Amino acid sequence: MIRVLLADDEAMIRAGVRAILSADPGIEVIAEAGDGRQAVELTQRHRPDVALLDIRMPRMDGLAAAAEITRTAPRTAVVMLTTFGEDDYIARALSEGASGFLLKSGDPHELIAGVRAVADGAAYLSPRVAHRVITELSGGRMSHGAAARRRTAALTPREREVLALVGAGMSNAEIARRLHVVEGTVKAYVSAILTRLQVRNRVQAAIIAYEAGLIPDS
Known part of the structure; x- marks a missing residue:
């Protein structure tokens, strides 16, 4: 069971999101918060698998x-959930360690898919958000590529292989199946990669993988 904390200052939005998540028998909303401070306190108390946070809260x-x-x-x-799709919100959310970014105006199936993906250790961006991120990366790839390649050069060949699969959006379980290893081994690789690259989460690691040319454009 995936345990979710839901934080939004609008009760009607919380009710709608809760209804969507409740349609999946493998997801349970265990706590709700009406502001950011309460979200932090409830997360520390309940330790949910996923914290689903609105961006603008009191x-x-x-x-x-x-x-x-x-x-x-x-x-x-x-996972950040918002009606705002501006690039500065996306960049700030990812820099603060978010593993996912979903728009409230998106398909309800995206919400469930996003929660399941991040709970499984993957990153998830709604298609519209992913397009913005890739567009921005494409514009800056030439200037950032050399630095990214220097950072990934410190990784072992196996770590670079795992990083490429992380960049492709695969979860630990999917990577384990692809490489024919146990999931615990993949977790150890990912942890080592994040430490070596000095990044906070898989999304930031995936950006470096893209800039370094470890995964193809798509």
């Missing part, structure tokens, strides 16, 4: 809450 916004949750409850994956 007391503490979702971006600040994401940073605090990734610092104090690193086993909880953070």
Whole structure:
């Protein structure tokens, strides 16, 4: 069972998101928060698998809450849920350690897919958000590519292989099946990769993999 904390200052939005998630028998909303500070406190108390956070909330916004949750409850994956698709929100959310970014105007199936993906150790961006990120990366790839290649050069060949699969959006279980190893081995590789690259999560590692040319454009 995937345990989810839901944070949004609008009760009707929380009710709608809860209804969508409840349609999946493998997902349970265990706590709800109406502001960012409460979201942090409930996450520390309940340790959910996923914290689903609105960006604009009182007391503490979702971006600040994401940073605090990734610092104090690193086993909880953070997904940002918002009506705002501006690039600065996307970049800030990813820099604060979010593993996913979903738009409230997206398909309800994306919500369930996103929660399941990050709970399984993968990263998830809604298609519209992914397009923005890839477009931005494509514009800056020439300037960032050399630095990214230097960073990935410190990895072993196996670590680069795992990083490429992380960049392709695969979960630990999918990578394990692809490489014919146990999932625990993949987790160890991913942990080592994040440490060597000095990044906070899989999304940031995936960006480096893209800039370094380890995964193809798509």
